[in-house]
Each structure stands twice: as structure tokens, then as C-alpha cells.
Amino acid sequence: xxxxxxxxxxxxxxxxxxxxxxxxxxxxxxxxxxxxxxxxxxxxxxxxxxxxxxxxxxxxxxxxxxxxxxxxxxxxxxxxxxxxxxxxxxxxxxxxxxxxxxxxxxxxxxxxxxxxxxxxxxxxxxxxxxxxxxxxxxxxxxxxxxxxxxxxxxxxxxxxxxxxxxxxxxxxxxxxxxxxxxxxxxxxxxxxxxxxxxxxxxxxxxxxxxxxxxxxxxxxxxxxxxxxxxxxxxxxxxxxxxxxxxxxxxxxxxxxxxxxxxxxxxxxxxxxxxxxxxxxxxxxxxxxxxxxxxxxxxxxxxxxxxxxxxxxxxxxxxxxxxxxxxxxxxxxxxxxxxxxxxxxxxxxxxxx
Amino acid sequence: xxxxxxxxxxxxxxxxxxxxxxxxxxxxxxxxxxxxxxxxxxxxxxxxxxxxxxxxxxxxxxxxxxxxxxxxxxxxxxxxxxxxxxxxxxxxxxxxxxxxxxxxxxxxxxxxxxxxxxxxxxxxxxxxxxxxxxxxxxxxxxxxxxxxxxxxxxxxxxxxxxxxxxxxxxxxxxxxxxxxxxxxxxxxxxxxxxxxxxxxxxxxxxxxxxxxxxxxxxxxxxxxxxxxxxxxxxxxxxxxxxxxxxxxxxxxxxxxxxxxxxxxxxxxxxxxxxxxxxxxxxxxxxxxxxxxxxxxxxxxxxxxxxxxxxxxxxxxxxxxxxxxxxxxxxxxxxxxxxxxxxxxxxxxxxxxxxxxxxxxxxxxxxxxxxxxxxxx
Numbered sequence: 001x002x003x004x005x006x007x008x009x010x011x012x013x014x015x016x017x018x019x020x021x022x023x024x025x026x027x028x029x030x031x032x033x034x035x036x037x038x039x040x041x042x043x044x045x046x047x048x049x050x051x052x053x054x055x056x057x058x059x060x061x062x063x064x065x066x067x068x069x070x071x072x073x074x075x076x077x078x079x080x081x082x083x084x085x086x087x088x089x090x091x092x093x094x095x096x097x098x099x100x101x102x103x104x105x106x107x108x109x110x111x112x113x114x115x116x117x118x119x120x121x122x123x124x125x126x127x128x129x130x131x132x133x134x135x136x137x138x139x140x141x142x143x144x145x146x147x148x149x150x151x152x153x154x155x156x157x158x159x160x161x162x163x164x165x166x167x168x169x170x171x172x173x174x175x176x177x178x179x180x181x182x183x184x185x186x187x188x189x190x191x192x193x194x195x196x197x198x199x200x201x202x203x204x205x206x207x208x209x210x211x212x213x214x215x216x217x218x219x220x221x222x223x224x225x226x227x228x229x230x231x232x233x234x235x236x237x238x239x240x241x242x243x244x245x246x247x248x249x250x251x252x253x254x255x256x257x258x259x260x261x262x263x264x265x266x267x268x269x270x271x272x273x274x275x276x277x278x279x280x281x282x283x284x285x286x287x288x289x290x291x292x293x294x295x296x297x298x299x300x301x302x303x304x305x306x307x308x309x310x311x312x313x314x315x316x317x318x319x320x321x322x323x324x325x326x327x328x329x330x331x332x333x334x335x336x337x338x339x340x341x342x343x344x345x346x347x348x349x350x351x352x
Numbered sequence: 353x354x355x356x357x358x359x360x361x362x363x364x365x366x367x368x369x370x371x372x373x374x375x376x377x378x379x380x381x382x383x384x385x386x387x388x389x390x391x392x393x394x395x396x397x398x399x400x401x402x403x404x405x406x407x408x409x410x411x412x413x414x415x416x417x418x419x420x421x422x423x424x425x426x427x428x429x430x431x432x433x434x435x436x437x438x439x440x441x442x443x444x445x446x447x448x449x450x451x452x453x454x455x456x457x458x459x460x461x462x463x464x465x466x467x468x469x470x471x472x473x474x475x476x477x478x479x480x481x482x483x484x485x486x487x488x489x490x491x492x493x494x495x496x497x498x499x500x501x502x503x504x505x506x507x508x509x510x511x512x513x514x515x516x517x518x519x520x521x522x523x524x525x526x527x528x529x530x531x532x533x534x535x536x537x538x539x540x541x542x543x544x545x546x547x548x549x550x551x552x553x554x555x556x557x558x559x560x561x562x563x564x565x566x567x568x569x570x571x572x573x574x575x576x577x578x579x580x581x582x583x584x585x586x587x588x589x590x591x592x593x594x595x596x597x598x599x600x601x602x603x604x605x606x607x608x609x610x611x612x613x614x615x616x617x618x619x620x621x622x623x624x625x626x627x628x629x630x631x632x633x634x635x636x637x638x639x640x641x642x643x644x645x646x647x648x649x650x651x652x653x654x655x656x657x658x659x660x661x662x663x664x665x666x667x668x669x670x671x672x673x674x675x676x677x678x679x680x681x682x683x684x685x686x687x688x689x690x691x692x693x694x695x696x697x698x699x700x701x702x703x704x705x706x707x708x709x710x711x712x713x714x715x716x717x718x719x720x721x722x723x724x725x726x727x728x
Contacts, residue, residue, distance in 0.1 A: 224639055225489075227632050266496055266640040273494040 092127045092135070097143070099170050104151040107142040110135025113203070114176050115347065117142040118167065120185030121223065121272075122330075123264040124149050129244055130332050133340035137348060138180065143170065145187075147267030149260055160186060160212070160271050161279065164193035171201055180347050181291075182206035184332055185304070186272060189279075192312070195293075196285035204347055205291040207312060208339075209304050209329050211277040218305035220277045224269055234302035237328035244333055277304075286315040293319035294346040298327030298334065353688045353728040355721070356446055357405035357714065358414035358602075359701040360424040361398045364623065365390045371422070376631025378421040378486045391425060397707050399432075403439050404711055405700075408718025412444035412477065414697050417451060419490035423628035430464040437472035445472055446697075448546055448567070449479025452509075453501035454491035459531055461505070462512035466537040474538040477565075479546040480506055482555070485638040496640030499554070501525045513542040548602070551650035553582045554643060560586025560594070567600035567697060570625075570671055573690050575653040576601060580691070600695030601687060604702065605673040606713045607680045607721065617713065618674025619663055620703035625671065626659030677720035684721065688728050696725075 092109025107127055115138040117131065124144040131140050145163060146154035157163060167190065171179060181202050183191030188210025195202045211220055221234055232239075239245055253261060293316045297309035306323060313321040322342055324331050331339045366385040374380040402413050415432045418424035426432055429447045436445055445468065455461050469476040482502045488495045504523045508531075511519070517532030537543050547559040548567045559566040560583035568576045580599060587594045604621040608614035629636070642650065658671065666672045673683045684696055700717075701710045 225632075225634055227634060262639070269494060269639050270496045273496070274492055 092131075092140070092142075097170065097173060099166060099173050102146050102152045102154050102166070104146060104170070105144045105149060108139065110138055110140045112136075112138040113180060113347070114139050114141060115180040115182060116167070116171070116176070118181070118183035118187030118190050119145065119148070120183075120187050120330075121264065121268040122185075123260065125248060125333070128333060128336065130336040130340040130343070133337070134343050134347075137344055141174065141176075141179075143167075145267065147270065148264045153267075155270070157271060159279070160189050161193050163190045163271060164197055168194055168198050168201060177201070178203050180204045180206070182208065182343065183210060184208040185329065186211055186268060186277070188212070189277075189282075192282065192286065192289075193279070195289040195291055196282065199288055199290040202289075202291040205289065205293040205316075206296065206343055206346065207293065208296045208331055209298060209301055210295075210308075210312065211272070211304055212279055212282050213308050213311050213315075214275070214278045214280065215305045215308050216311060217307050220305070220308075221303045222276065223303065224265070235329045236334060237298065237300045237302075237326060238334075241326075241335075242330075242333055243336060248333065283311075283315050286312070287317060289316050289318075291318065292346075294342065295319055295321045296331055296339065296342060297321065297323050298329060298331050299323050299325050300327060301329045303329040353596075353684070353693065353725045354411035354695045355684075355717070355725055356412040356414045356695065356697040357402065357410040357443075357717075358416070358697055358699045359398050359401060359710075360416065360418070360624070360699065361394065361426040362623075362701075362703055363387075363391055363394060363422045363425045364703045365394075366422065368627070371627065376635050377423060377628055378631055379489055379635055380631070381422065383420075385422070386425075394425070398426075398701070399435060399439065401701060401707070401710050401714065402436055404714045405718075406436075406440035406443040408714050409722045410443050410714075410717070411722075412446045412695075413440065414446040414448050416448055418484075419487055421486065421628065423624060430461075430468060433465075433468040433476065434471060437468050437475070440472075440475075443475070444477050445475050446477040446546065447479050448477075448548055448697075449481040451483035451487050452480050452505035453482055453498045454487050454493040455501075455505050458505040458508040458526055459512055459528060459533055462509040463533045463535045465509075465543065466513070466533070466535045469537040469539055469543050470535070474543075476537070476539070476543040477546055478543040479548065480509075481548055482552075482641075485634070485636045485641050488638055488641065489635065494640070495638040497525060498641050499643070503558075510542065513537055546600070549579050551653050552643070552646040553579070553649055554646065556580075556582035557586035557589075559583055560588075560592070561590045563587065563590065563592050563598070565598050565600060565695065567602055567695065569602045570604075570658065571653055572669065573687075576691055578653075596692055596694035599691065599693045600697055601691055601693050602697040602699065603670060603673060603687065605680060605684075605698040605700055606705070606709070607675065607677045607716045608709065608712060609676070609716070611676050611679070613709075614674040614676060614680075615667075617705055617709045618667065618672050620701075620705040621672045621674075621699070622663050622666065623703035624699070625661070625666060626657075629659060677716045680717075681721045681724040684725060685728065688725075 092107045095106050095108060096103050097106050109127060115134065117140055124142060131142065134140060144151040146152055146166065178201055181191045181194060188207040189212030191205060192207060192210055192212050195205050223231055239249065295309050295312045297306045299306055309321045309323065313319045324335050324338065327334050363386060365387060370385060371377050371381050405413055413436055415426065415429045416424065417426055417429040419427055429450055433445050433447050450461060465476060465478050482498055485495060488498060504525050508521055508526055512531060512533050513536060519531050521528045521531055545564040546567060547555060547564050548569050549555050550569050550571065556566060556579045566583045568579050584594050606614060606617045608617055667674060670687060673680055675683065687696060700713060
């Protein structure tokens with residue numbers, strides 16, 4: 001627990017508490033409470049009943065600040081009151097990190113061994129439910145790729161291998177000698193490339209529905225060929241099952257968000273156009289990877305065939321494949337709790 | 353004002369209901385509906401019509417190129433230019449145009465255009481286009497690089513034509529260590545360059561800066577004037593004066609002995625306003641192909657989709673001219689006065705317009721319309 005953050009920024013913490021409570025009210029979102037495990041001796045303002053009472057904060061995670069989606073609030077009150085929520089210090093912070101001349105936005109939160117999270121073609125969706133759970137045991141670094149979101153452009157990049165070299169450089173800049181590495185879709189491809197380039201830098205590797213290999217059967221869906229609504233139907237098995245659906249997809253994008261979405265697609269096209277979504281040389285380098293690897297796939301993935309998971313498992317020296325039933329291309333948000341548990345267990349298990 | 357004859361060489365000999373089953377006639381409509389027997393006859397027919405247009409006195413013959421679509425089975429503008437270079441005698445050969453961004457070998461492109469120019473005795477007008485998105489899909493060329501590749505391909509072709517070889521080219525997208533084409537254009541310093549426009553202000557500005565002839569395709573007069581303003585802006589930057597021979601415009605036109613017959617023939621142009629342009633925006637403007645400015649302009653320029661307009665509205669708005677020769681001439685004069693152009697490009701055959709109708713239109717244009725343009 002980063003107990004210092006609240007002490008340094010009591011106003012911000014108070015603001016967060018109020019913000020979340022108001023939004024929860026506005027969106028009629030119930031405040032979900034979980035058991036306290038990490039007492040934090042901070043005095044905060046009690047918000048739920050609008051009284052200012054000094055209480056002991058036990059454990060609250062806020063998944064919502066101004067630049068993040070409104071989400072579920074986890075918390076507990078030592079007295080058992082269920083209408084009370086508290087800010088807690090592990091609310092992620094956003095930093096701008098310069099890697100050479102290229103500045104990227106990075107969400108950093110949690111505590112424990114570092115875990116670098118590389119997002120997919122959809123861009124950095126913020127501090128998600130699964131991240132909050134994993135961040136209880138790990139310090140999560142979730143950068144926004146160059147050319148995505150509000151990170152700087154890097155129009156000189158030609159492929160995912162360039163992005164992989166960029167993130168190895170990023171680790172140098174962050175003084176992270178060895179990290180757990182988790183990537184989804186093109187982020188998974190990037191993670192796999194990094195692991196082949198510098199095996200020593202990767203402790204454990206999690207690949208979630210990664211592109212990067214040419215499917216032996218089937219094809220990777222041409223995501224640039226379909227209108228957004230049709231593409232979404234291929235991406236997610238059943239939107240109704242996504243706990244964060246309201247936050248992530250519940251309203252039309254603002255003009256700024258639409259511009260970011262377009263920018264994300266352009267950069268993805270720049271990096272993956274030909275050969276489309278795979279590197280024919282990657283399978284020849286995967287045997288170099290030393291990290292224990294967890295490959296996660298949705299059985300009903302409509303973007304990258306689940307058979308590619310078997311190919312990765314076969315080519316990587318120390319890989320296991322976990323297939324989630326009734327799940328599409330976005331296990332991280334389609335099955336956040338199950339996914340977070342898989343990741344936490346894998347990263348926390350004793351070394352083989 | 354100079355008149356140009358143009359046919360897209362369509363292959364519309366299939367049941368329309370079949371085409372309607374697919375998201376678009378482009379890319380998605382299976383080529384199992386392509387008939388080599390029909391295409392064999394069509395090519396001969398379309399080339400005969402080009403020859404007739406040359407003999408009728410058209411100032412130029414416009415040739416274009418598309419791929420994966422029944423709307424245009426002219427799959428090689430340079431090949432057609434090579435054929436017409438031999439079979440025609442006087443008309444300019446307006447290649448409008450070669451799709452530069454999807455080329456992997458600009459040196460070969462420079463050679464092919466030069467060869468057509470040589471065979472034709474220096475009659476080639478060399479148009480360069482960025483292509484619609486369909487062509488990027490066809491070539492699997494990254495649309496994000498489209499504009500960069502267009503400009504670099506153009507630069508290399510120009511260098512092939514104007515700088516003695518051998519030389520080396522190490523660009524962003526093209527790399528050649530020994531460039532020394534043994535085929536150079538007859539026209540010096542090189543064939544005139546033409547550029548079409550539909551929506552991109554950047555292209556208009558660029559064409560103006562370069563001093564190339566600029567031709568908006570099938571837009572309203574209002575949008576054409578706006579694009580010409582962008583063109584003039586570019587020309588001014590380079591200190592160039594814009595004369596009418598730098599500005600052109602493209603419309604659909606057919607004439608016949610009676611107004612009724614002309615109007616009947618003109619209906620064939622409706623196919624190219626809607627059905628052949630139907631499809632997801634991803635096909636026509638894949639991600640990265642259009643700049644933000646071009647996207648905004650396209651929204652405005654096409655605020656009323658051509659596909660939503662009735663035939664009568666299309667005629668009323670000068671997208672289609674279909675009338676007796678004297679009335680057609682009047683319409684052309686009107687277009688000339690509205691836009692101040694020196695070149696009017698006529699898409700003069702479309703869809704299932706038959707050979708006899710097409711030939712009669714060419715003949716009447718030659719007799720009555722082309723002479724009426726002489727003083728403009």
C-alpha cells in the first residue's frame with residue numbers, strides 16, 4: 001500500500017471520495033464493498049452520510065477519477081456501514097515518460113513486483129477492474145503506446161518489432177531491470193517480441209489473445225475492413241456480460257474520444273498492415289523465450305482464432321494455455337474477475 | 353474549351369439482383385460473375401469507341417484504372433494508352449490516372465508512360481492519382497502511407513524523366529540503387545501532369561503549387577469553385593498564375609438525335625452515381641487514407657450523396673448532361689462560364705449503354721458540339 005500518497009494529497013483524496021460518491025449516485029451504481037485487508041491509518045472525510053467523522057480507512061480502491069471511467073468502488077468500513085466509501089492511496093497516477101524524444105502516458109498503480117501491461121488495438125482503456133485486482137499484489141505500469149491516446153506520435157515506426165524495442169528502452173528509462181509482462185492482442189504480440197529480444201528482462205509473461213503468428217487454421221479478422229459496429233460484434237461475445245460495459249461502452253464517444261479512437265486505428269494500421277497482424281520470423285525466435293508463460297484465450301475469439309493459442313503454447317518453451325469458455329477477444333473486460341485471478345495466481349505461484 | 357472522351361469500360365452484364373446481395377460491388381462482389389467471353393467483346397468495342405472519338409475530333413481520350421470492380425475493368429491505364437497510342441492519330445491520351453501510392457516500382461511506371469508517349473508521338477497527358485481506398489485494398493498497400501507514397505512515387509518518376517541516369521534513390525518508401533531507364537518521354541521536359549480531385553484540399557493545394565492541371569470529378573459547381581480556390585492558393589504560394597488550361601472538370605454526357613433518346617441513354621449514368629459507389633466507408637476510405645481536413649471537406653462536399661439524387665436532379669445539377677447536340681453545347685458553355693475551365697472531361701459511356709447509342713453520341717458530338725466549343 002502506498003500510504004504516503006494520501007498523506008501528501010489529502011485534498012485530492014477527499015475530492016476523489018466525493019467525486020465517486022456523486023457519480024455513483026448519478027449513475028445509480030451501487031458501491032461494492034469487499035473485506036478489508038490492508039489497514040491504512042489515515043483520517044478521511046466520511047462521505048456516505050455526509051458527516052465529517054474521523055475514521056480509520058481500511059481498504060478502498062477507486063476505479064474512477066476524472067480521466068478514468070466511472071467504475072465500481074471497492075471498500076469497507078471498519079464499523080460495517082455499507083453506505084460509506086473511502087479513497088485509498090493506490091489510485092493510479094498518470095505520468096508522462098520520455099523514452100528518447102517520444103513521450104508516452106503511463107498509468108502507474110498498486111504495489112509489489114512490477115507488471116508492465118501493453119494494451120491492444122483498442123487503446124489504453126484506463127484503470128480497469130482487472131488491473132485494480134492485480135494491483136493489490138503488483139505495481140502495474142500501463143503505458144499508452146506511441147501514436148495512441150495522448151502519447152506522442154512515432155510515425156517512423158514500421159512494425160510491432162519497433163514497438164517491442166521501444167518498450168525495452170522504456171524499461172531502461174524506468175529503471176526496471178526485470179518485470180512481469182502482460183500484453184493483449186497487438187500488445188501481446190509486442191510482449192512476445194520483447195521476450196524473444198531480451199529474455200533476461202522478463203520474469204513472467206502473460207499473453208492474452210496475442211496476434212503475431214500466422215494461424216495454421218483460419219485467419220486473423222481484418223479489423224480495418226469492417227464498420228465499427230460489425231467489428232464490435234466480432235470482438236466481444238456478449239456485451240451484456242461485461243461488468244464495466246456502462247463505463248466503457250455506455251455512451252457515444254465525445255469528439256476527443258472519437259479522435260483518439262481514429263488515431264489508435266491509424267497507428268495500428270501503421271504497425272500491422274503487411275503481413276497483416278503477424279511476423280513470419282517470430283515463430284523462429286519464440287524458442288528463445290525463457291520466461292514461464294501463461295497464454296490466455298477466449299474460446300469464442302472472433303478476431304484471432306483460438307488455435308493460435310495452441311501455436312504459441314507449442315512454440316514457447318514454458319507455456320501453458322488457459323482457454324476461457326463463453327468469452328471473445330477481450331477476456332480482460334469480458335471476464336475481469338476470472339482473468340485477474342488467473343493472472344494473480346500465475347504471477348504469484350512459486351517458480352517452476 | 354477542350355473536350356475529352358472517357359469510358360470506364362464497365363462490365364455490367366450480370367443480374368443487378370446478384371450484385372445487391374453483397375456489401376459492395378467493389379472488392380466483395382465475386383468475380384465468378386465476370387465473363388471472359390463478354391469482356392473479350394467489350395474490350396474490342398470500347399477500344400473501337402475510343403478510336404471513333406479520336407476520329408470525331410475529341411481533343412483528348414481519357415483513360416482511367418480501377419480494380420476489383422465491375423464498374424471499371426480497365427485494369428491498366430498504361431496498357432490502354434499503349435494500344436490507343438497505335439490506333440489513334442490526333443487526340444491527346446489523358447491517363448487519369450496512374451494510381452501512384454500502390455505502385456511498388458515507380459521506375460517501371462516512368463518507363464511505361466514514356467513508352468506510350470513515344471509510340472503516340474508525344475500525345476500523353478500523364479495524370480497521377482491517389483486512388484480510392486479500394487485500390488489500396490487491391491494492392492494491400494498501407495493507406496496510412498498513401499499520401500507519402502503518392503508524393504515520393506511522383507518525385508521519383510519526375511526524376512527519372514528529368515535527371516540523367518544512372519542515379520540512386522533511397523527514400524522513405526522506395527529504394528533503388530541503379531536507376532537508369534532506357535526509355536524517356538518524347539515531350540520535354542516531360543508529359544504534362546494532371547491531377548484529379550474529389551475531396552482533398554491538400555491535393556488541390558499541391559497541384560496548384562506544382563502547376564499541374566487540376567480536375568475535380570463529379571462535384572457541385574460550388575465545391576469545384578472551392579477546390580479551385582485551394583488550387584489557386586497553392587499556385588500563389590509558388591508564384592504561379594492560374595490560366596483556364598490548368599483547370600478542368602468532369603461530368604457525364606451523352607447526346608442523341610432526340611431529347612427523349614438522349615434522356616433514355618443518360619439514365620445509364622445513374623449506375624455510377626449510386627450502385628458502383630455503394631459500400632462501407634472502410635472500402636473507399638480505409639483508416640489513415642484521408643487527412644482530417646479531407647474528411648471534413650468530404651462531409652461537406654458530399655452533404656447530399658449522389659446516390660440519393662434522382663435522375664432529374666442529377667441532370668438539373670449538371671452531373672449528367674443528356675440532350676440534343678445543340679442543347680448539350682449550351683450546357684457545356686454554361687459549365688465553362690460557371691467554372692472558367694479550359695478542359696471538360698466527358699464520361700460518355702456507362703453501364704449498359706449500347707454500342708450504337710455510344711457511337712451515335714460520339715458522332716453527333718463531333719459534328720455539332722466540339723465545333724461549338726472552339727471559341728471558348
